[in-house]
Amino acid sequence: MSDLGDMSQHLQDKISSLRRLVDLSAAELPQNKMKKLGKELFLLEGLLEEFEKCVDEQKEQLKHLKKLELLFSKNVEDLQHLKDNMPAHMPRKKEPSNEPVMVQNGTSEVQNAPPLNTKIPKKRHIREMDFITMPEFEGIPPYMKGRASYDQLNAVVQSINTAVAAKYKILHQSAKSLNNHSRKLHQRFKEQETKDTKGHFFLVEEDIREFTQMKVDKRFQGILNMLRHCQRLKELRGGGLTRYMLL
Structure with a gap:
């Protein structure tokens, strides 16, 4: 039994x-x-x-x-x-939405759903910078880190990704579909491109100010040095501009 x-x-x-x-x-x-x-x-x-x-x-x-x-x-x-203890910068799966991209002057751009019987354009991938891992952070020389914390460093990474997404969403749209302010941004983005940036995603300081609330100051420059050390971006200088290209 x-x-x-x-x-x-x-x-x-x-x-x-x-x-x-x-x-x-x-x-x-x-x-x-x-x-x-x-x-x-x-x-x-x-x-x-x-x-x-x-x-x-x-x-x-x-x-x-x-x-x-x-x-x-x-x-x-x-x-x-x-x-x-989930880190605030932990990447999460993004749900598709038709929310507008807000720009500095308060205007917005909305990409409406295409009408029926209209060919849907292929969605373009926008590059994102990978967050810094703790081993990478610990490998940054102390003189370079200063008082910057791990969370502060990744908060800058998140802001850069936000600015890149907003910039290239405008770039991937037809200039005719944009309002006056966004059309001027579109033109500026195009003028700032060079043969070295072709096929890459990059930002300038003005883009950070345009799409984020982050201050572009000495502390921000120090964090950019750390991101270069961690091989997340590199600088390209020319024409009076410093371009920060994502690697």
Whole structure:
């Protein structure tokens, strides 16, 4: 019997039956009854051995389940710790939307859904800078890091990605579909391109000011040095501009 409860009940029934036989044995049972009593005792001994074996197996299973419970509890604690300490710069899957791109003068550009029977243009990929990992941050020379923290460094990475996305979303649209301000931006972006930037994504300081709230100051320049050290971007100078090209 595989079920421990069923086996226990079966044993109880056998023991009750044997007790009745023993009580009756005082009345000088016939030889055939005595043989039956011996047979029942033999069967009971086998059942007891099987019962003990089943109990041992149940103990081993219980021990194994307790180990699994401790392991699962540890995993739950680790997952809760990760959830409570999720970095603010952790990239998340972006849902497609038709939200407008806000530019500095408060105007917006919305790319409406194309009408029926109109060929849908192929969506162009916009490059994003990878966030700095902790080993990379720890490998930056102390004189270069100064007082900048790991979170501050990746906050700049996030702002750069925001500016790149806004800039190239405008660039990927037809100039005729843009309003006056965005059309001027589109023209400026085109004029700033060179043969060295062809096929690459880049920004200038003016783009950071246009699309983010970040201050382009000495601290920002220091963080750009760290990003160059981590091979996230490189500088291209020419025509009175410094271009920050994503690698």
